[in-house]
Amino acid sequence: xxxxxxxxxxxxxxxxxxxxxxxxxxxxxxxxxxxxxxxxxxxxxxxxxxxxxxxxxxxxxxxxxxxxxxxxxxxxxxxxxxxxxxxxx
Numbered sequence: 001x002x003x004x005x006x007x008x009x010x011x012x013x014x015x016x017x018x019x020x021x022x023x024x025x026x027x028x029x030x031x032x033x034x035x036x037x038x039x040x041x042x043x044x045x046x047x048x049x050x051x052x053x054x055x056x057x058x059x060x061x062x063x064x065x066x067x068x069x070x071x072x073x074x075x076x077x078x079x080x081x082x083x084x085x086x087x088x089x
Contacts, residue, residue, distance in 0.1 A: 001037060001038075005037040005038070008033060008036075008037060009033060009034070009037060012029055012030050012033035012034075013030060013051070015029050016029040016030035017055065020052070020055055021055075026052070027048055027052070030048050030051070031044055031045065031048045034047060034048060
């Protein structure tokens, strides 16, 4: 990957992060850019998903006080979500 492709991906990453912070949907920017610079679809998808994880973790910590009192719902939905993820994977 050359310098131009790296610069394009850096700009796309910043734009995708801004879009995710404001409304979500940054993948609509980052994934096409990854494939446009020649990364095959599967590695681009994995790269994009892994890159989004820190943002999700940060959002969870930022909203931690809003989530107080949701323990019962978490205990119900977490196992279901894990099973659904495993089945889907």
